Amino acid sequence: MEKHILFFDIDGTLIDEEKDIVPESAKRALCRAKKNGHLLFLCSGRCKAIIPDEVVGLGFDGMVGGCGTYIEYEGKELFHHKLPRDLQRAIIEDLQTYHIDGVLEGKDCSAFRHDYWMPVVKNIFTENGSFTAKTQCFWEEDFIFDKMALWYDDSSDMEGFKEKYISQFDFIERDPTFYEVVPRGISKASGMHFVCDRLGIDWKQTIAFGDSANDISMLRCANTSVAMGGGNPILFDMVDYVTSAVMEDGIAKALEYLKLI
Numbered sequence: 001m002e003k004h005i006l007f008f009d010i011d012g013t014l015i016d017e018e019k020d021i022v023p024e025s026a027k028r029a030l031c032r033a034k035k036n037g038h039l040l041f042l043c044s045g046r047c048k049a050i051i052p053d054e055v056v057g058l059g060f061d062g063m064v065g066g067c068g069t070y071i072e073y074e075g076k077e078l079f080h081h082k083l084p085r086d087l088q089r090a091i092i093e094d095l096q097t098y099h100i101d102g103v104l105e106g107k108d109c110s111a112f113r114h115d116y117w118m119p120v121v122k123n124i125f126t127e128n129g130s131f132t133a134k135t136q137c138f139w140e141e142d143f144i145f146d147k148m149a150l151w152y153d154d155s156s157d158m159e160g161f162k163e164k165y166i167s168q169f170d171f172i173e174r175d176p177t178f179y180e181v182v183p184r185g186i187s188k189a190s191g192m193h194f195v196c197d198r199l200g201i202d203w204k205q206t207i208a209f210g211d212s213a214n215d216i217s218m219l220r221c222a223n224t225s226v227a228m229g230g231g232n233p234i235l236f237d238m239v240d241y242v243t244s245a246v247m248e249d250g251i252a253k254a255l256e257y258l259k260l261i
Contacts, residue, residue, distance in 0.1 A: 002205070003036075003037045003038055003039070003205065004038050004039070004205045004206070004207050004260065005038070005039040005041065005195070005196065005199075005201050005205050005206055005207070006033065006038055006039065006040050006041065006207050006208075006209070006260070007041045007042075007043035007064065007188075007192055007206065007207070007208045007209065007218060007222065008040070008041070008042055008043060008044075008060075008208075008209045008210075008251075009043060009044055009045075009188075009209060009210040009211060009212070009215050009218070010042060010044040010046055010051065010052075010055055011044070011045075011046070011211075011212075012211035012212055012228060012230075012231055012246065013209050013210055013211045013215075013228050013231075013246065013251075014026060014055060014058075014246070014251065015052070015054075015055065015246070016245075016246040016247045017246075019247065021054070022054055022055065022058070023246060023247055023249065023251075025249040025251070025252040026246070026249075026250075026251035026252060027058060028252065029251050029252035029255045029256075029261055030058055030059070030251070030255075031058075031059070032255075032261040033255055033260050033261050034059060034061075036260065036261060038260055039061045039062075039199075039201075040058075040059070040060045040061050041060060041061060041062045041063060041064060041195060042055065042060050042062075042063040042064065042065065043063070043064040043188050043191065043192065043208065043210075043218055044063070044064070044065055044066075044067075045066065045067045045147075045149070045180055045188075045214050046065060046066070046105075047065055047066045047070065047105045047106055047107055047108075047109075047110065047146070047147075048063065048065045048066075048070055048072075048107050048108070049106075049107065049108050049109055049110070049135040050105075050110060050127075050135055051063070051065070061073065061074060062074065062195065064188060064191030064192065064194075064195065065107070066105060066106070066107065066146050066147050066182075067147055067180065067182045067186065067187060067188055067191075067214060068081075068182070068186045068187045068188050068189070068190045068191035068194075069081045069082075069107075069146035069147055069182070069183070069186055070107045070146065071191050071194055071195060073195070073198070073199070078194070078195075078198060079191075079194055080107060080146075081146060081183060081186055082106070082144050082146055083144075083145060083146060083183065087168075088104075088144070088145060091104075091148070091165070092104070092139050094161060094164065094165075095113075095139075095150075095161070096113075096139075098156060098157040098158070098160050098161040099152075099155050099156045099157065100150050100151075100152050100156045100157075100158060100161055101113060101116055101117055101118040101121050101150070101151045101152065101156075102118075102121060102148055102149050102150035102151050102152075103121065103124055103148070103149045104139065104143075104145035104148055105145055105146065105147050105148065105149060106143065106144045106145040106146045106147075107144075107146065108135070108143075108144070109135050109136055109137055109143050109144075109145075110124070110135060110136045110137075111136065111137050111138060111139050111141070111143050111145060112125055112136060112137075112138055112139070113138070113139055114138050114139070114140070118151040118152075118153065118177070120151055120178070121151055124149075146183075147180070147181060147182045147183070147186075148169075148179075148180070148181040149178070149179075149180055149181070150178070150179045150180075150181055151177055151178050152177055153177060158179070162179075165181075167184075168183065168184060169181045169182060169183055169184060170182050170183075170184055170187070172213055172214050173213065174212065174213055174214065180214050187217040187218075188214070188215065188217050188218035189217035189218050189220070189221040190217075192206060192208070192218060192221065192222065193221070203223055204223050205223065206221075206222045206223045206224070207222055207223065207224040207225075207226065207258065207260075208221075208222035208224070208225050208226065209226045209228070209251065209254065210225075210226075210227065210228070210231070210235065211227065211228040211230070211231030211232065211235070212231060212232050212235075213232055213234065215235065216234075216235070216238070219235060219238060219239055220238060224240050224241075224258065225238070225239040225240050225241070226239060226240065226241045226242075226243055226254045226258075227239040227241075227242045227243070228242075228243060228244075228245060228246060228250050229242055229243055229244045229245045229248065229250055230244075230245035230246065230248075230250075231245075241254060241257060241258070243257070
């Protein structure tokens, strides 16, 4: 059996976003794939500090975290793109000025406004507080961030913020009130390229699995791409295979279809 390197998004791909679990069929399939000699990598927008223990415990060989801003292999850091301190301070001031809510995300923590108000951000704050390590803080504290997840409403001037920073960041629209914001030149795809170059892996061996708009770069550049059923329909025409939804054994079915297990 030819060996491949598999890159998996987390939310909506490995984890069902309603039940917040990894189905047992996916756990078994990933274990079989690893036993068959395939390399398994997470490729997520999540920073390392807030990857659920249930996912970490699945035995991945490495990760591309923070939409490509952080990469590790066998527990060792290979790459970490941090924003300069002066840029971080300017961004925080402007997020206040333009009245934008959100989470500033880095390898070790996620930072929030003291006066966060968007319902999604409130839920994330509660979820992150469930992690055992100190993985969250507030914008006034001393922390380092690599990317942003920004939510806004009618009281916000998101267009003004975008116009100011569009030359430095890619704004990935996840829904009408949510942008994932990543430094230009950094993406899940750039992380995949880094891993393959570092490990000497032929690009023909790459397979990517995703479900949402921030997976587009990863899915487009992989040699073989898989979209999750129940994911964003914009992916379906650009991938090689559309599998079932997460809780309908989507990962297991995809690995079987690709003859990886």
